Structure formats: C-alpha cells, structure tokens
Amino acid sequence: MAKRIVILGAGESGAGAAVLAKKQGFDTFVSDMSMIKSKYKDMLNERGIAWEEGKHTEELILNADEVIKSPGIPNDAPMILKLKAQGTPIISEIEFAGRYTNAKMICITGSNGKTTTTSLIYHIFKKAGLNVGLAGNIGQSLAFQVAEYNYDYYVIELSSFQLDNMYKFHANIAVLMNITPDHLDRYDHKMQNYVDAKFRIIQNQTDEDAFIFWNDDPIIQRELHKYGIHGHYYPFAEQKEEGAAAYVEKDKVCFTKPIAFNMEQEELALTGTHNLFNSMAAGISANLAGIRKECIREALGDFKGVEHRLEKVCRVKGVDYINDSKATNVNSCWYALQSMKTKTVLILGGKDKGNDYNEIADLVKEKCVGLIYMGLHNEKLHEFFDPFGLPTADVQSMKDAVDAAYRMAKKGESVLLSPCCASFDLFKSYEDRGEQFKDCVRAL
Structure with missing residues (x-):
C-alpha cells in the first residue's frame, strides 16, 4: 500500500506539493475549503490527482499518513486540531520538497526586505550563469520545481508560516534580514512565538553552512545566544564593525569575506537604507556561492527592483x-x-x-x-x-x-x-x- 499524503489548500504551494507527491508514488489527495483556481485544477487533473473544493471531508483526510498544510491555514483550524489530536504529522510544502533534492538551498526570511533580497540573490545567481530556481513566497512552488526541473541551487523566500511546519529542512545559506512585530494575530499575540518561528531558518545547519543576519537588529542580537548555531556567522552592518561580512565606509560598500571587494554605494541599483541592507545580504550570499566579484558588482548595479515595493x-x-x-x-x-x-x-x-x-x-x-x-x-x-x-x-x-x-x-x-x-x-x-x-x- 502506498503511503497516503493529504494536502490541505490547493494554491501554488499545495498544487505543487501534490504534483511532487504523485510523482514520488504516494496515494495523493488534495482538499481546499475554498474554490480551487482553474489552472491548479488542470495541473491536478492532468496528473490524475484526486481533489475536493469548498469542503474538508473528514474520512478522506483523517486517514492520511502525513499532511502537507498550506502556509495560509492557521495552526488552530478545526481540521488541523483533529489531525494533531490523532498524532498525524503535519509539514509544510518546503519541508516535503526538501526531501527530494540535493540542490543547495539559499533561504531568506525576515519581517521586511525578504522579497527584494530573494529576487536580488536570484538575479545575481542567474547573471553568473548558475542553474538556479526561485521559490517560496515568490515564483513557482519549490515542490513543483523539484518535481519538474533539476536545479543546482534554489533561492527561497520563507515566511514565518512556512517555517512553522519545517523540521528537517536544511538551509545551506540562511539569511535573516530583521525581526519586527508582524502576524502577531497568528502567534497568540506573543512576540517570542514569532521570533522563534523566524529562527527556525537555522535549525539543522552544520559547520559547513552560513548564517547571514543584520548585526544591528536588537532582537536578533538578544536571541543569537539561545540557539546552538553551527554555521559560520556573516553579519552585515551600516557601519564598520568587528567581524562584519559587509558594511559601509565613506560611501563604499565593503564586503570582507570570504573574498574581499568594494563597490561604490551610488552604483547600487536600489536606493534607501533598507535596500542597502538587502544589497549587502545578497552580495554576501553570492560571495559565499563563489560568484566572481565583478559579476556581483554588475548585478547589484542593474537590478530592476520588485513590483509593488516602492x-x-x-x-x-x-x-x-x-x-x-x-x-x-x-x-x-x-x-x-x-x-x-x-x-x-x-x-x-x-x-x-x-x-x-x-x-x-x-x-x-x-x-x-x-x-x-x-x-x-x-x-x-x-x-x-x-x-x-x-x-x-x-x-x-x-x-x-x-x-x-x-x-x-x-x-x-x-x-x-x-x-x-x-x-x-x-x-x-x-x-x-x-x-x-x-x-x-x-x-x-
């Protein structure tokens, strides 16, 4: 008997998870409380995947060996509580997809700047000619790409909701931009719960891995010591600081490690302090991936920006x-x-x-x-x-x-x-x- 995987929610991430589950030979079923968009219905129908919309049928869901939950569904939704009560494992689509690829994972989270930073890293990697996919909160779902393509790298934007249901997933490069109050309605209005979710991005990191973060974020500084962090630290800062992997000095952005190089701040395509941080985080990520400094400079200078962001x-x-x-x-x-x-x-x-x-x-x-x-x-x-x-x-x-x-x-x-x-x-x-x-x- 094939293991039964039930996917709750049939948006981008749910439909992608279903495609991958089916490809891996699981007995796959998709259930969505809302109506499913026609493009996702087509995706499921073409592959012979069973689905339902406008309802959750208990007997078709509670018999799952494992459930993949869309990030938009709260952890206290009635069906989730029933699954938890009977001990059914509930994971995110990213967690599931990570099992079926050996690609290097560059993962970005934070309350602000994650879409721009993710897009910027992807832009640099693409420009450098790397075989790279863009996933998470933007682009196609990671699971769909793992099922249909064969990338060497994935650049993934992760929300706290996606991180909530990730357990064994492993980020080779983890980027944490900042932590400010957000989504507290989903975290019992407790800031610490939200902070803990963000820090899940570094769980499972090994000594080979890298953790890039904003050095001047008071919450990150306060929390750093709590987690047994195995990866190497690459903090970025506005001013020159001990150990910083990137900082600004006399209108130059200075990258210090692993390969040192500078670029004029005015050459950056994106303006404003927050974008300076986004550019630093992206530059460090590319530097760690061994991309040539000339290529990083050029890509940071010709990036077009993200739609709906300034x-x-x-x-x-x-x-x-x-x-x-x-x-x-x-x-x-x-x-x-x-x-x-x-x-x-x-x-x-x-x-x-x-x-x-x-x-x-x-x-x-x-x-x-x-x-x-x-x-x-x-x-x-x-x-x-x-x-x-x-x-x-x-x-x-x-x-x-x-x-x-x-x-x-x-x-x-x-x-x-x-x-x-x-x-x-x-x-x-x-x-x-x-x-x-x-x-x-x-x-x-």
Whole structure:
C-alpha cells in the first residue's frame, strides 16, 4: 500500500506539493475549503490527482499518513486540531520538497526586505550563469520545481508560516534580514512565538553552512545566544564593525569575506537604507556561492527592483505616485517613509494585524502633508493619527483613494501607497491592491 499524503489548500504551494507527491508514488489527495483556481485544477487533473473544493471531508483526510498544510491555514483550524489530536504529522510544502533534492538551498526570511533580497540573490545567481530556481513566497512552488526541473541551487523566500511546519529542512545559506512585530494575530499575540518561528531558518545547519543576519537588529542580537548555531556567522552592518561580512565606509560598500571587494554605494541599483541592507545580504550570499566579484558588482548595479515595493508609477502634474502595496506591516511603511525625499500624501489602511502605529508617528509628522484612510474599519487610524492635525480622507475604494490624493497633493510632493495592513478587506491580495492603484493613477 502506498503511503497516503493529504494536502490541505490547493494554491501554488499545495498544487505543487501534490504534483511532487504523485510523482514520488504516494496515494495523493488534495482538499481546499475554498474554490480551487482553474489552472491548479488542470495541473491536478492532468496528473490524475484526486481533489475536493469548498469542503474538508473528514474520512478522506483523517486517514492520511502525513499532511502537507498550506502556509495560509492557521495552526488552530478545526481540521488541523483533529489531525494533531490523532498524532498525524503535519509539514509544510518546503519541508516535503526538501526531501527530494540535493540542490543547495539559499533561504531568506525576515519581517521586511525578504522579497527584494530573494529576487536580488536570484538575479545575481542567474547573471553568473548558475542553474538556479526561485521559490517560496515568490515564483513557482519549490515542490513543483523539484518535481519538474533539476536545479543546482534554489533561492527561497520563507515566511514565518512556512517555517512553522519545517523540521528537517536544511538551509545551506540562511539569511535573516530583521525581526519586527508582524502576524502577531497568528502567534497568540506573543512576540517570542514569532521570533522563534523566524529562527527556525537555522535549525539543522552544520559547520559547513552560513548564517547571514543584520548585526544591528536588537532582537536578533538578544536571541543569537539561545540557539546552538553551527554555521559560520556573516553579519552585515551600516557601519564598520568587528567581524562584519559587509558594511559601509565613506560611501563604499565593503564586503570582507570570504573574498574581499568594494563597490561604490551610488552604483547600487536600489536606493534607501533598507535596500542597502538587502544589497549587502545578497552580495554576501553570492560571495559565499563563489560568484566572481565583478559579476556581483554588475548585478547589484542593474537590478530592476520588485513590483509593488516602492515602485514609481508615474508623475502627474508634478506629483510622483509610488506603489508600495507590499508594505503589509508598519515597519515596511517606516522604511518607505524614511526613503521619501519630498512631502508626502500617505494612503494607508486595510485589514489590521494588531498594528502599533507609534513606530511611524515621528515620520508621519515629519514627512506627511495628508493622510488617506482606505479600509472598511478606519476607527483605529482616526484615533491614532487625527490628533496630528493633518488633512485626512476616508475612502472605501482605490479610485476614491487616488482621487482624494490627487486633490490633496501639490506640485513637487509625492503620493505614497504604503498601507501597513493586509489587503483582504477590499482587495484580493496586495498585488491586486497595487495593480488597482497603478491603473487609477495612470487614468488621472
């Protein structure tokens, strides 16, 4: 009898896991509480994989030998609790995929900067001619690529939710950008639970492996000693520090190990302090993989950036419109505001994840000339920001948000969509939110 694998959730990661499970000869079944997108149905049907949508049928799930859970399903969902009660192992798609490949794994996590850093590392590896796949929160799922391709390297963006159900998976290079409060609604509102999830990225590392992290992050510094870390440390920092693998000195970015080289800070394609850190982490990763310094310099200089992350849309009547829809937490918005060179009208709001807006209070006072609250429930925004005395507007659609911003912003100012919140109250996803913003701006 083939071992039975049940996959809960049939999005990118679930469908990919099913394809790999079937290829490995498992009795495979997919169940999704929502409707499954037609492209994933086709993927399953072409391979003869059984699936159901709009429900979880207990007798088809509770008989699993192992369950692969999509990261979006909370750990306290009723079906998950039933599986746990009977002792069924529950793993993530990344954990499952890792069993069937010997590729080198470069894994990136952090509260902010992970998509940009992941994309940047992939860009350098590709440019260097390496046989590399891009997976995790971006691109095709790791499991699908392991089933269908044969890469030597994978560059993987990992969320805390993916890390939650990873146990034996092994990152050859682990990158931890930073840790700030996020998703606390999924971690019993306990910061330590979230921190522990992030640090799972270094579990199973050996003496051959590397751990790259931001040296000046107070939480990382506080936690480092708790974990028996086997890999070599490669910290990056804004200023020259003892042991730093990358730092800035006199407008030069200095990489110290394993191969030392410098590049002018102004040659970096990405601007702003946060992107400096992203570039350092990516440069160290590429350096560790043995990529030539000339190639790393060139790739860090011609990277095009990530969609929905401080993406310049266009200028209308002397006002710049910037799409930072990917800012789904307060710290992301802090980085965005910090990088603004002009007075700014900020569009924020959406599904609040237990946000603390104190973090951006000073920057809002310093940089903002108007605030637009875009969400179904804006009471918390009013309560916090109204005392600042800035002009505000309440909107429930992107068109109204852009129209309000158009009326508020003067020539030489900017309009920034950097919501601090998840998008699910008014939009399908942060991508949908960003696309709508760009469409509305271009239609002005």
